[in-house]
Amino acid sequence: MEHNSLSMKPRDKIFYHGQSYYITAEPLRGYLELLDFEFESPMPDMLRGCYGSWELDDSKLYLVGFKGFIRGDGRNSVLNSALAEHQRAGRFTNLSAELNEVDMSFLFPDQTKVFADWFTGRIEIKMNQAMLMNFDKANEETTVVKLDKILKFKNGELISESEMEYIAKMGMDEYLEYV
Numbered sequence: 001m002e003h004n005s006l007s008m009k010p011r012d013k014i015f016y017h018g019q020s021y022y023i024t025a026e027p028l029r030g031y032l033e034l035l036d037f038e039f040e041s042p043m044p045d046m047l048r049g050c051y052g053s054w055e056l057d058d059s060k061l062y063l064v065g066f067k068g069f070i071r072g073d074g075r076n077s078v079l080n081s082a083l084a085e086h087q088r089a090g091r092f093t094n095l096s097a098e099l100n101e102v103d104m105s106f107l108f109p110d111q112t113k114v115f116a117d118w119f120t121g122r123i124e125i126k127m128n129q130a131m132l133m134n135f136d137k138a139n140e141e142t143t144v145v146k147l148d149k150i151l152k153f154k155n156g157e158l159i160s161e162s163e164m165e166y167i168a169k170m171g172m173d174e175y176l177e178y179v
């Protein structure tokens with residue numbers, strides 16, 4: 001569960017075939033909407049107030065890590081009750097008088113790996129693989145073929161896996177950072 005250092009936007013990541021990759025999907029979103037939890041961003045330039053780490057195990061998607069930021073201001077009595085329990089147990093980091101950082105035990109007490117049976121959708125994995133096709137010296141622009149993996153899930157179970165190649169243009173510095 002890391003931030004993209006350039007944008008400071010938290011991003012979910014997935015452990016896939018022994019490697020860690022950032023993903024653009026938010027598999028936890030549907031679950032959080034059912035619970036009506038309100039996570040808040042600790043910084044103005046962060047779009048989301050939570051992010052997770054995921055793992056594919058035996059063709060099933062599991063949540064294996066979580067970090068979220070909440071306020072205990074009375075908007076959600078269930079949330080405030082859970083926050084009070086976390087305060088007593090010392091399981092969160094108080095970032096300010098009102099904003100608190102919580103981990104996976106906030107949503108799933110006593111669990112370290114949770115089957116994501118609520119998730120139906122697709123996850124794109126940026127494989128960080130690019131093949132250099134052309135470098136335009138005049139514009140300092142690189143044309144590359146990028147590879148992404150597309151995983152499709154139904155109720156947390158992997159139903160298909162495919163690859164997507166596409167052509168992208170980027171500056172040489174961006175290309176070197178990408179690969």
